[in-house]
Amino acid sequence: MRRVGIDRNPVKDKFGAGKHGFGPGDPQTGNPATTPGFEFFDAVQEEMASVVEGAGFSLKPDQNTQLLQAIKQLAWGNTSARRAIVAGQGVTVSNGDGVTGNPTVALANSGAAAGTYGMVTVDAMGRVTAGRQMQPADVPGLDWSKITSGTPTTLAGYGISDAAAMRGRAPAGVGLDWNSLTLYGVYAVAVGSFDGSNHPRSVFPDAPTYGMLEVLPSLDSSGLLQRYTSTAADWVLQRSKWGTGEWSQWQRIGISTVVAPPGKVSHFAMTAPPAGWVKCDGALLSRAAYPALFAAIGTTFGAGDGKTTFGVPDLRGEFVRGWDDGRGVDSSRAFGSSQSGQNQSHEHGWGIWSSRTVEVPNGDFAPNGVLLKQVTGSAVEFDNYSYGDTTNLPGPANIVKGVTSGQGGNEARPRNVALLACIKI
Numbered sequence: 001m002r003r004v005g006i007d008r009n010p011v012k013d014k015f016g017a018g019k020h021g022f023g024p025g026d027p028q029t030g031n032p033a034t035t036p037g038f039e040f041f042d043a044v045q046e047e048m049a050s051v052v053e054g055a056g057f058s059l060k061p062d063q064n065t066q067l068l069q070a071i072k073q074l075a076w077g078n079t080s081a082r083r084a085i086v087a088g089q090g091v092t093v094s095n096g097d098g099v100t101g102n103p104t105v106a107l108a109n110s111g112a113a114a115g116t117y118g119m120v121t122v123d124a125m126g127r128v129t130a131g132r133q134m135q136p137a138d139v140p141g142l143d144w145s146k147i148t149s150g151t152p153t154t155l156a157g158y159g160i161s162d163a164a165a166m167r168g169r170a171p172a173g174v175g176l177d178w179n180s181l182t183l184y185g186v187y188a189v190a191v192g193s194f195d196g197s198n199h200p201r202s203v204f205p206d207a208p209t210y211g212m213l214e215v216l217p218s219l220d221s222s223g224l225l226q227r228y229t230s231t232a233a234d235w236v237l238q239r240s241k242w243g244t245g246e247w248s249q250w251q252r253i254g255i256s257t258v259v260a261p262p263g264k265v266s267h268f269a270m271t272a273p274p275a276g277w278v279k280c281d282g283a284l285l286s287r288a289a290y291p292a293l294f295a296a297i298g299t300t301f302g303a304g305d306g307k308t309t310f311g312v313p314d315l316r317g318e319f320v321r322g323w324d325d326g327r328g329v330d331s332s333r334a335f336g337s338s339q340s341g342q343n344q345s346h347e348h349g350w351g352i353w354s355s356r357t358v359e360v361p362n363g364d365f366a367p368n369g370v371l372l373k374q375v376t377g378s379a380v381e382f383d384n385y386s387y388g389d390t391t392n393l394p395g396p397a398n399i400v401k402g403v404t405s406g407q408g409g410n411e412a413r414p415r416n417v418a419l420l421a422c423i424k425i
Contacts, residue, residue, distance in 0.1 A: 002043040010034050179247055182224055187213040189228065200228050200237045203250040203275045208232040218242075245288030249425065251276045260424045263296030265313065265320075267419035277422040282314030293425045300336040315421035319413075343412055 004010045004020055009032055014021030025033030048067055049059055055070035094104045110127045112120070117131030119138060152158050176196030181187065191209040193199065200207045211230035217223070226247075227238040241247045252275065260266070265280060273279050278290075284304045287294045294310050302311020313336065321339070324330040333339070 002040060004034060004036055004040055008035050008037050008040075178226070181213065181215055181226065184215055184217055187215070189213050198247065200250045204237060204252060207237060208235055211235070240291065242288055242291065246286065248289050248291065249276070251425070261296070262292040262424050264424040265315070265421060266424075267421050269419055271420060273420065273422040276425060278312060278425055280313045280315040280421040280423050282311060282316075284309040284311055290425050293423070297423075312423055313421075318421075319416075320421075341411055 004022060006012070006020060009023070009025070010020035011023040011034070012020050014023075022034040022036070025031050051074075052059060052066045052070045055073040057066055057070055057073075060066060092106045092108060094106075110123075110129050112128045112131050115131065118134035119132050120128045121130040123129050176193060176199075178196065178198040189209075189211050194201050194209050201209070207228075208230040211228055211232075214225075214227045214229070216225045216227070218225070223240060223242040225238060225240045227236065228250075229236050236253050237250050238253055239248045239250045260276075266277075268274060268277075278285065278293075282302070284302060285293070287304075287308055287310055293312075297310075297312070299310050301313045304310045318338075321330065323335050324333050325335075
């Protein structure tokens, strides 16, 4: 394609810089009109002929619509007018700008709210019509034996980053301090691991020497738990610590934890407390070293220093009485309070036998104010005069007061056996 040349008297820069156009000329001034020349017409002819022939048509001198047909063929693949866009199936068509053949196409709302979904419903047209999050029932049961390649060999390979690490065999040797095993994970334990200090056998000498040690953090990572599980049945021991505090004593857990929870008081036929127990001797213990016991009894038996210690019951030499708890037999008693010794109020009767057969029967009492009179001889007789009335006494009179003599020891007690009272930690 070419524009009219500068040698054909064009209107210079009519359509922009270097884009000359045709001009009508001016006979009065002698300025001729623009003459295209054969070059221009050759160029126009070949441009249009190329379009017609490019669309697969042969040039026909008697047809004036071949250029239009060629354009339709090239644009839409046929010589007919373009197809109209039809509304429906969620498509809307409008002609907002009013220009013919320039439609606006929009998709209608499918009914699914905008968002991210694990499960979607799709209609026959491929539109998402509903969505929801995945549920456990949506995950199919997979036969993992059918997956023979590409499976991870570690929990981290499955995206589990907070699992306890397998630490291998716990170090052996006399220098191993179990207090130093603080890295989270699982350790294999053998006999040599018990040659150091602070291991389970330091509290339970009969504990088996082969097993597994788990070191686990608390939920807020401020505490540690060591749990030793032996290969022998019924041997699971654990202990814990909080922050920079001391490790608690090793305890054997399992059935014994159910039978004797922290705070349970029992008596033992030995002079030292068994493992997992302390004496009920009123001692002050560390709240950090005995967290389970402190959680169970609090400061009921002593607040210690109010911050780091607490008291245990002192049952040495004491009989334990069931707490009244509102029954009314031992009312107004606070839980855990002590009570001094006491005898219930009661009376003892006594009587005197005289030679004149005047007596007060055994178990009865003479009336208040009875005066006893000393008469000739050694006999004592009753004369029924009122107390303080001495006007009618037959002779010298004395007011005699009787008190039963004391017998027994320095306390009231039943028969008993002395055992060691202890409390579960």
